[in-house]
Amino acid sequence: MIPELRDRIQKRYKHLKKWAAKNKITCYRLYEKDLPDHPLIIDFYDGYALVWARGRKRDVAPAERSFWLQNVWISIIDALGIDESKLIIKKRISQSGHGQHEKQDDSSLKTVITENDLKFEVNLTDYLDTGLFLDHRPLRNLIMNSSNGLNVLNLFCYTGSFTVSAAAGGASNTCSIDLSKTYLSWLKKNLVLNKLMDSQKHEIIQGDCIKLLENMNAKKLRFDIIICDPPTFSNSKKTLDDFIIQNDHTRLLSLCEEMLTENGVIYFSTNFRGFKLSEEISNSMSIIDISNKTIPEDFRNKRIHSCWKISKK
Secondary structure, eight states: OOHHHHHHHHHHHHHHHHHHHHTTBSEEEEEESOSTTSOEEEEEETTEEEEEEOOOTTOOSHHHHHHHHHHHHHHHHHHHTOOGGGEEEEOOOOOOTTGGGSBOOSOOOEEEEEETTEEEEEESSSBSSOSOOGGGHHHHHHHHHHOTTOEEEEESOTTOHHHHHHHHTTOSEEEEEESOHHHHHHHHHHHHHTTOOOTTTEEEEESOHHHHHHHHHHTTOOEEEEEEOOOSEEOOTTOSSOEEHHHHHHHHHHHHHHTEEEEEEEEEEEOOTTOOOOHHHHHHEEEEEOGGGGSOTTOSOTTSOEEEEEEEO
């Protein structure tokens, strides 16, 4: 047992449990390296604790790290009052290539969480990520509250949480694009969970976003809201070209701007710490940094992502 760790987690849980109930949320970030000597990230998913444990410099020998980890698990279980079967350990790896979205496990522990009266299926074991990025909760809420009667395009849509939010907010039509057939099937499940599945209104396309944007531009398709949350880097086998956000965002955002209606907006986000908007984009478009407004209250890391609201000048 590590008393100071247990007490910190217990205190955060007591506070966030009330906050989450008030805001109709059943998943949130519980602990994020709060104590320097215990470099953990703990996310709470409706009774389950997802834990990422980083290495400690002081633990030179494997036995020292093992002893520390054993005490970490005991402290978390005691602080939250959960069964050890509800504690899930994740191994954070470097996101080189497409590792982030490749399958890591086959145990398939799935559950359904709620957020603002919406339901999302999460997979707590099979992939590095669960299918729902918790740090984008405020942006999902913004999308839901601003999509009524509008046409919405969701690029690099992953499991479609932004699409679900737009559909729940009354979007006239949505179009969701991603390379992964697995994640697009997951999007369909999320639409069904919320009784929003309507293939006439919600188009789902598998393919390369940039190439599809070029084709859609040729057809002069236009959207009122474009959500663009691309990976930092991707070298999927399904495309000939690698995607590198720093190098490719100028072309990507220029294509998006061409597809905007006159008063349309792009919500562009990245979690790449070293990212800088190109001068071409800064000079040619109207840009508002809304990062501070899109970081959730439960995240201590206020640099978890950067987000901009972009429109035509």
